[in-house]
Amino acid sequence: MLKLENITVSYDGKALAVDNINLEIDQGEFVGIIGSSGSGKSSILKTINLLVRPIKGKVYVDDVDIIGLKNSQLRTIRRSIGFVFQDYNLIDRSSVLDNVLVGRLGYKSSFKSIFGIFNDEDYESASKALRQVGLGEKMFERADQLSGGQKQRVSIAKTLCQNPKIILADEPVASLDISTSKIIMEYFKTINEKNNITILINLHDVNLAKRYCDRIIALKKGKILYDGKAGDLSDELLNKIYQ
Numbered sequence: 001m002l003k004l005e006n007i008t009v010s011y012d013g014k015a016l017a018v019d020n021i022n023l024e025i026d027q028g029e030f031v032g033i034i035g036s037s038g039s040g041k042s043s044i045l046k047t048i049n050l051l052v053r054p055i056k057g058k059v060y061v062d063d064v065d066i067i068g069l070k071n072s073q074l075r076t077i078r079r080s081i082g083f084v085f086q087d088y089n090l091i092d093r094s095s096v097l098d099n100v101l102v103g104r105l106g107y108k109s110s111f112k113s114i115f116g117i118f119n120d121e122d123y124e125s126a127s128k129a130l131r132q133v134g135l136g137e138k139m140f141e142r143a144d145q146l147s148g149g150q151k152q153r154v155s156i157a158k159t160l161c162q163n164p165k166i167i168l169a170d171e172p173v174a175s176l177d178i179s180t181s182k183i184i185m186e187y188f189k190t191i192n193e194k195n196n197i198t199i200l201i202n203l204h205d206v207n208l209a210k211r212y213c214d215r216i217i218a219l220k221k222g223k224i225l226y227d228g229k230a231g232d233l234s235d236e237l238l239n240k241i242y243q
């Protein structure tokens with residue numbers, strides 16, 4: 001289970017990007033976070049794996065308060081939390097396989113990480129992840145030869161390779177056309193259902209959020225304006241959210 005308690009984020013010590021947020025998310029939930037630009041969606045996701053440190057509050061992953069952890073303990077928690085970025089975050093000149101293997105680095109000693117030493121289990125895990133996103137055939141292609149949708153699928157495979165409990169996805173379809181976006185959302189949905197991985201996904205497109213997410217959290221100015229079933233999100237509320 002993931003729990004945020006009184007989370008407050010400020011980048012300059014004055015304005016609040018996230019304003020005292022409380023949230024509980026059970027294992028296996030598929031949650032969409034919506035809200036207008038600057039409402040705090042990215043800040044919340046980045047707080048969950050401590051890419052951003054809150055000025056107040058606690059983040060619990062399976063009842064462990066991760067803010068107080070030492071670096072080595074945090075590394076262990078972080079590998080159970082995958083992060084998918086809008087711009088894919090791939091190494092363009094490397095092969096698809098090498099990009100996916102990056103997901104295994106959290107399991108390596110720093111020596112093995114530096115020299116990129118992977119074992120059979122790592123390769124098996126990478127190829128399984130690539131097959132899961134329908135890219136088994138593209139393993140040896142260079143990442144920059146792929147389409148945007150394929151790159152995002154590689155990025156998802158990379159996080160799957162981490163063997164995560166949670167995947168955080170920050171606007172993963174914002175650079176893609178609508179039909180490709182739907183394909184990516186379908187992959188997230190399948191991963192959520194098949195692997196029981198909790199998915200938290202920031203989306204600009206409310207229709208995509210309503211169609212694919214079971215639960216929607218709507219933010220406005222760093223606060224939660226709505227937290228409930230996707231189906232219960234009314235037009236009136238949407239007007240308030242995007243006003």
Ligand SMILES: Nc1ncnc2c1ncn2[C@@H]1O[C@H](COP(=O)(O)OP(=O)(O)OP(=O)(O)O)[C@@H](O)[C@H]1O
Pocket residue numbers: 011012016017035036037038039040041042043044
């Ligand atoms: N690295 C940063 N330094 C300073 N201010 C930041 C930083 N990142 C975000 N902010 C500010 O924090 C607030 C929330 O931003 P955040 O990116 O979390 O919102 P968002 O809802 O994800 O927006 P978008 O949809 O445009 O990505 C905004 O006012 C933003 O300007």
